[in-house]
Amino acid sequence: xxxxFDLETRASADDHQALxxxxxxxxxxxxxxxxxxxxxxQEFGTTLPRFDLLAxxxxxxxxxxxxxxxERLMVTGGxxxxxxxxxxxxxxxxxxxxxxxxxSFIVRLTPAGRRQFKRMAATHEGWIVELFAGWTxxxxxxxxxxxxxxxxxxxxxx
Amino acid sequence: xxxxFDLETRASADDHQALxxxxxxxxxxxxxxxxxxxxxxQEFGTTLPRFDLLAxxxxxxxxxxxxxxxERLMVTGGxxxxxxxxxxxxxxxxxxxxxxxxxSFIVRLTPAGRRQFKRMAATHEGWIVELFAGWTxxxxxxxxxxxxxxxxxxxxxx
DNA sequence: TATTGTTATACTCTATAACTATA
DNA sequence: TATAGTTATAGAGTATAACAATA
Numbered sequence: 201x202x203x204x205f206d207l208e209t210r211a212s213a214d215d216h217q218a219l220x221x222x223x224x225x226x227x228x229x230x231x232x233x234x235x236x237x238x239x240x241x242q243e244f245g246t247t248l249p250r251f252d253l254l255a256x257x258x259x260x261x262x263x264x265x266x267x268x269x270x271e272r273l274m275v276t277g278g279x280x281x282x283x284x285x286x287x288x289x290x291x292x293x294x295x296x297x298x299x300x301x302x303x304s305f306i307v308r309l310t311p312a313g314r315r316q317f318k319r320m321a322a323t324h325e326g327w328i329v330e331l332f333a334g335w336t337x338x339x340x341x342x343x344x345x346x347x348x349x350x351x352x353x354x355x356x357x358x
Numbered sequence: 359x360x361x362x363f364d365l366e367t368r369a370s371a372d373d374h375q376a377l378x379x380x381x382x383x384x385x386x387x388x389x390x391x392x393x394x395x396x397x398x399x400q401e402f403g404t405t406l407p408r409f410d411l412l413a414x415x416x417x418x419x420x421x422x423x424x425x426x427x428x429e430r431l432m433v434t435g436g437x438x439x440x441x442x443x444x445x446x447x448x449x450x451x452x453x454x455x456x457x458x459x460x461x462s463f464i465v466r467l468t469p470a471g472r473r474q475f476k477r478m479a480a481t482h483e484g485w486i487v488e489l490f491a492g493w494t495x496x497x498x499x500x501x502x503x504x505x506x507x508x509x510x511x512x513x514x515x516x
Numbered sequence: 517t518a519t520t521g522t523t524a525t526a527c528t529c530t531a532t533a534a535c536t537a538t539a
Numbered sequence: 540t541a542t543a544g545t546t547a548t549a550g551a552g553t554a555t556a557a558c559a560a561t562a
Contacts, residue, residue: 216483216487217495217498217499217502218483218486218487218490218498219483219486219487220502221490221498221501221502221505222390222489222490224502224505224506224509225386225387225390225501225505226387226390226391227509228383228505228508228509228512229383229384229387231509231512231516232380232383232384232512233384235516247528247529248529249528249529249530265543265544266543266544266545267542267543267544270544275529275530275531276530276531276532277543277544277545278530278531278532278533278544278545278546278547279529279530279531280544281544281545281546282529282545283529301538301539301542301543302537302538302539303537303538303539303542303543304538304542304543304544305543305544325374325376325377328376328377328380329374329376329377330515331380331511331512331515331516332376332379332380332508332511333511333515334507334508334509334510334512335504335507335508335511337375339504339507340375340376340379341375342500342504343379343383343501343504344375344378344379344382346493346497346500346501347379347382347383347386348382349492349493349497350386350490350492350493351382351385351386351389351492352492353489353490353491353492353493354386354389354390354489354492357488357489357491358389358393358489395551405551405552407551407552407553423520423521424520424521424522425519425520425521428521433552433553433554434553434555435520435521435522436521436522436523436524436553436554436555436556437552437553437554438521439521439522439523440522459519459520459561459562460520460560460561460562461519461520461521461561461562462519462520462521462561463520463521
């Protein structure tokens with residue numbers, strides 16, 4: 201696969217502003233995301249959805265139900281079951297039964313899972329810092345604020 | 359699936375600037391991309407990779423070989439074969455043999471394919487304009503330029 | 517030998533829907 | 540009845556590798 205072509209080459213010279221912006225945005229985001237996926241696989245033998253599930257549990261030390269994970273990760277229940285099965289088999293998370301509602305359980309990080317996630321998260325953050333080093337801190341702040349504005353618009357219009 | 363959570367909630371309060379920026383960028387891009395995929399499926403019964411292949415052919419009226427399509431779409435050859443098979447079955451593209459190299463052929467838009475792509479592209483551009491209406495023209499220009507800078511950095515560092 | 521394209525296969529990620537157990 | 544979670548299945552989208560035809 202050549203590095204000389206990418207999504208942005210979809211645009212032709214007379215395309216309009218919003219379209220050109222979108223193709224460039226998609227091109228940059230895809231490039232970063234592909235890097236992250238590739239590095240997570242190479243360095244840690246894991247995937248983005250698995251990393252994301254662990255990240256949610258890290259932020260909720262008391263654990264989350266499958267239903268809550270499904271909402272937060274924005275994927276359907278069957279998928280959460282699959283990812284959780286894998287992580288549980290690796291000893292990174294556990295399902296805890298709840299006497300008060302025997303239909304559900306709480307998923308938590310194990311101590312090993314927490315250690316492993318912290319290791320991955322630190323490395324991951326380093327990759328992001330490196331990939332976004334093309335922008336000054338002031339530029340990062342500027343884009344962050346512009347994206348907040350776009351995000352509000354998207355929430356209202358999708 | 360709830361709209362109250364998304365990828366950006368991965369960040370915790372003390373996460374650093376680049377990481378927060380990245381999660382917000384990913385969140386916005388994913389949201390737009392999901393909308394586009396969904397609308398392409400609903401309105402035109404097609405997918406993003408198929409749309410992208412047609413877009414490449416539109417920009418190259420003399421056609422492209424499978425190899426060139428593979429490079430430009432940044433996917434491996436087997437995938438291009440599959441997408442091209444579908445589009446050819448729908449009468450939107452055709453494979454033209456080349457006497458000068460009988461191993462390969464040129465893929466071109468048919469007249470119907472060109473008409474259909476133009477229709478889809480116009481609608482697609484309207485969606486993009488709508489989804490990015492949260493930014494003023496000046497802000498779009500600003501982000502476009504900032505992304506150019508980031509893209510250069512990414513080219514050097516990936 | 518190298519290249520073009522196809523075929524076969526597999527894996528990740530996702531969705532839908534039928535199902536079980538419990539509330 | 541409604542909800543929590545699982546299972547089964549399907550379909551994008553992608554990659555790798557073996558292969559046939561041609562250069």
